[in-house]
Ligand code: GUN
């Protein structure tokens with residue numbers, strides 16, 4: 001396997017004539033086979049635990065369906081070395097494009113697709129005036145299905161192939177989402193939101209015991225089916241009674257490999273409210289810890305106002321933070337502290353948090369994460385490297401989900417979900433990326449200038465699910 005110590009500069013890529021279509025085929029065939037090869041430049045993480053990207057200017061990726069029905073990566077390396085081992089394999093050739101891991105979104109709300117861009121005086125008014133009223137509509141499965149379908153297609157258009165996603169309090173909102181994700185063969189994790197107080201009629205669980213039974217039923221129905229996973233999903237401490245939180249913790253104990261997701265320490269008014277509702281807890285995070293909701297495979301969104309004891313506790317149990325910079329900026333919540341999190345050994349990854357977040361685009365999220373880390377009010381700013389930002393949205397996010405080696409990378413054994421980036425997607429991108437001299441500069445240009453136009457193709461389980469310009473061709 002190839003791992004370049006010395007970056008082969010994008011500036012010396014085989015240059016392509018901009019007047020030619022980017023995916024100019026060597027020859028064309030439409031039928032995809034069970035075993036395939038993909039030729040382009042490649043971007044991946046040779047050590048998934050480290051935010052150091054590897055790059056191969058002319059690479060080959062070989063994928064195949066395995067006995068369990070999952071399409072996985074079989075080999076990755078320089079074209080010249082690998083191609084002779086696969087003489088009869090059809091090759092999809094994308095000159096000028098770069099194959100990179102599908103993005104992993106650590107925290108997103110599918111029912112808030114149509115809440116994006118709703119202004120409010122911070123988190124709690126935003127929930128009360130826009131989000132809660134809107135989520136009531138998901139009692140209607142037909143509506144939930146239409147939104148699920150749009151949402152999943154939108155994720156794929158933006159190159160996101162794995163997500164940890166909130167549904168709503170209505171069990172059917174989980175069923176229809178899972179069914180739509182299954183149809184698309186996506187790796188998605190979701191759960192029924194638990195909220196049995198401080199929530200309006202139509203969104204509130206009126207029977208706590210029933211809400212917990214519904215959670216168990218949904219776990220049995222969906223967790224581990226194809227690539228679907230279940231997440232026990234208390235919305236946040238203020239909207240759950242102690243009984244509901246502890247009941248959720250008992251379910252978590254019964255099902256050690258399901259995920260847990262919630263929000264923590266996002267907003268100062270929210271934190272004050274939590275301290276009034278749970279005076280016995282040492283901190284907001286401690287409310288979840290006491291309920292048995294803090295462990296491996298638990299992912300908490302925001303984590304802005306944690307203290308060092310909280311961060312160390314999350315690190316100790318293997319819980320992760322979903323950093324949500326566009327949401328934190330839009331709702332005026334605050335800034336995630338990267339330096340303190342690193343010092344505590346807290347695992348984290350990037351999240352859009354749509355609809356508090358303002359974009360499905362991983363490029364917008366990475367750009368916002370950089371900007372937020374750089375700001376130096378109240379603490380020293382840090383400059384996150386482009387490789388680190390990219391890792392936070394791919395291999396790092398996968399690790400935070402306990403899915404390292406499964407998604408977010410192109411190493412052999414990973415599931416075959418990837419994107420093909422077109423660095424010439426816009427005139428400015430083409431101009432700027434052509435002038436970069438290092439991998440870091442090249443990635444940074446895409447992070448700052450990129451959006452879904454950069455995603456020329458999205459491949460899920462070896463199948464093209466988004467393609468712009470031309471149909472895929474094989475040689
Ligand atoms: N806290 C509780 N619910 C939500 C939500 O839907 N979005 C955000 N950003 N924070 C929350």
Ligand code: ZN
Pocket residue numbers: 107108109263301353356
């Ligand atoms: Zn959220």
